[in-house]
Ligand code: SF4
């Protein structure tokens with residue numbers, strides 16, 4: 030049974046992604062792959078077999094010129110809290126290979142426990158999980174450039190964005206060595222946040238009023254993806270365009286948004 034009471038008093042790491050700033054450049058995707066040793070194939074045209082922990086989607090308003098409009102939407106794992114830590118993927122995993130960490134709000138993936146049933150992939154409404162159909166193959170010499178802090182995954186297991194959890198562990202270690210202090214906002218940042226040239230991604234503790242995300246998530250134009258499903262994600266988006274907010278929340282045509 031999850032400990033529901035502790036959630037408000039502990040950290041809750043999350044992101045606010047400003048879609049008005051995102052240019053769709055894909056730097057966040059590249060940084061994520063490099064940081065987390067995400068495998069790729071020589072032919073990436075079959076997107077069903079591609080692995081992209083962070084994926085930038087292009088949305089359009091469906092109108093023709095001159096009313097046409099587009100928006101880019103970066104989508105990492107939303108680190109859903111559900112109710113009391115019962116994220117959709119966590120609830121269905123028969124191997125406890127994915128779990129909700131009530132100390133950080135991060136949904137983990139433990140590769141050595143995963144036996145590849147892919148229930149979690151079916152349960153995730155954000156398509157944020159990926160199955161390794163092959164063992165990773167790196168171009169000659171590239172294994173020297175892999176991140177030693179992240180284990181590469183083998184064929185037959187599911188993987189997904191971890192909010193660069195290894196960086197959290199490193200930040201905690203540094204803080205401990207420096208006198209057991211609390212980690213600060215700048216101590217722990219995800220690779221995509223740091224790589225975004227537009228400053229569209231802000232990362233921090235959603236529970237901490239001193240972190241930028243705390244205020245940003247209260248922006249009048251802030252919303253979460255498919256919010257009505259009750260997944261309670263920790264990734265917020267901001268868009269000044271109503272059609273984007275409606276599209277991201279899957280409202281039906283002619284349905285009132287309630288705002
Ligand atoms: S986005 Fe998908 S994989 Fe991530 S926590 Fe939610 S249900 Fe799980």
Ligand code: SF4
Nearest residue numbers: 051052054055057225
């Ligand atoms: S790096 Fe920033 S601007 Fe580029 S696609 Fe990702 S979020 Fe958008």
